[in-house]
Amino acid sequence: GAVVSQHPSRVICKSGTSVKIECRSLDFQATTMFWYRQFPKQSLMLMATSNEGSKATYEQGVEKDKFLINHASLTLSTLTVTSAHPEDSSFYICSPTTLMNTEAFFGQGTRLTVV
Amino acid sequence: AQSVAQPEDQVNVAEGNPLTVKCTYSVSGNPYLFWYVQYPNRGLQFLLKYITGDNLVKGSYGFEAEFNKSQTSFHLKKPSALVSDSALYFCAVRDIRAAGNKLTFGGGTRVLVKP
Numbered sequence: 761g762a763v764v765s766q767h768p769s770r771v772i773c774k775s776g777t778s779v780k781i782e783c784r785s786l787d788f789q790a791t792t793m794f795w796y797r798q799f800p801k802q803s804l805m806l807m808a809t810s811n812e813g814s815k816a817t818y819e820q821g822v823e824k825d826k827f828l829i830n831h832a833s834l835t836l837s838t839l840t841v842t843s844a845h846p847e848d849s850s851f852y853i854c855s856p857t858t859l860m861n862t863e864a865f866f867g868q869g870t871r872l873t874v875v
Numbered sequence: 876a877q878s879v880a881q882p883e884d885q886v887n888v889a890e891g892n893p894l895t896v897k898c899t900y901s902v903s904g905n906p907y908l909f910w911y912v913q914y915p916n917r918g919l920q921f922l923l924k925y926i927t928g929d930n931l932v933k934g935s936y937g938f939e940a941e942f943n944k945s946q947t948s949f950h951l952k953k954p955s956a957l958v959s960d961s962a963l964y965f966c967a968v969r970d971i972r973a974a975g976n977k978l979t980f981g982g983g984t985r986v987l988v989k990p
Contacts, residue, residue: 766918792976803965803982804919853918857976862926863909864967864978866918 763787766854766867773844773874781839781870783854789834790856794864795827798851810837844874877902879968881981889989894956896984898949898966907969908949909978910940912962919965925949936960956988 763786773779783793792811796804808824810816810831818824826848828840837856841848854867878901888894900906907926911919923934930942940951949966966981 764918769916794977801983801985803980806977809977851916855978859976861976862907863921863924864919864976865921866911868918869916871916 762856762861762865764854764856764865764867766870768870769868770871771873773872775845775874776843778840778842779844779872781841781852781854781872783837783839783856783867785835785856785865788856788858788861790837791834791858792856793829793831793837794855794857795829795837795839796853796855798853798869800851804853807839841872844872846874848872849874877906877968877970877979879966879979879981881964881966881984883984884982885985885987887987887989888956890958891955894951894953894960894986894988896951896964896966896986898951898981899947900949900966900968901947902968902970904970904972907971908940908942909967909969910934910938910949910951911965911967913965913983914962922951922964956986958988958990961986961988 765784767782795807798804807822808816808818810829816829831837853869855864880899909924910922913919923932925932925942933939964984967978
């Protein structure tokens with residue numbers, strides 16, 4: 761399967777600061793990137809979809825100014841949580857994909873804790 | 876619109892016994908169906924998929940799933956469960972006519988295999 765690297769795996773930050781999460785597809789070019797959020801003991805909630813070189817499309821209820829997504833290259837996408845608050849604490853997972861893939865591949869996830 | 880239902884929040888099974896995790900789906904057209912497994916604080920790992928062809932699909936770690944179009948089900952099975960199979964399992968669906976590779980996930984089923 762495809763190799764996806766998501767970094768950092770865990771991060772603790774203070775309220776009001778920003779945190780950047782990186783997602784890299786190491787052995788394929790990701791034309792599309794999905795970013796998910798997962799609450800404890802719950803399923804994955806799609807936050808946004810981004811295509812390389814284009815602005816991300818956000819799901820209803822997700823603040824685009826709070827969750828900044830950059831997909832500047834076919835192998836790297838970033839999610840920046842701006843002005844973080846404790847309610848932003850969650851598990852964030854990226855999923856890069858291409859039109860050639862039928863199954864999705866996922867990063868290892870980032871556990872964000874805002875204190 | 877597409878949806879996935881996993882009716883059981885948790886499945887308990889003794890090691891060595893058969894394991895079944897249920898999944899039903901709803902899509903407008905023909906589905907692509909997937910099973911993923913998630914271990915604590917990790918991303919999702921691909922287990923198997925149904926695209927077309929044989930209704931019985933074999934995947935990783937001895938898992939298999941049967942596509943049943945009339946019942947719109949895609950139950951995950953393993954003949955003999957291991958303690959190491961204890962994890963969170965997600966069923967997912969994608970409408971093959973839909974643009975992009977956006978998946979819809981079920982709520983997840985926690986499997987606990989007891990020695």
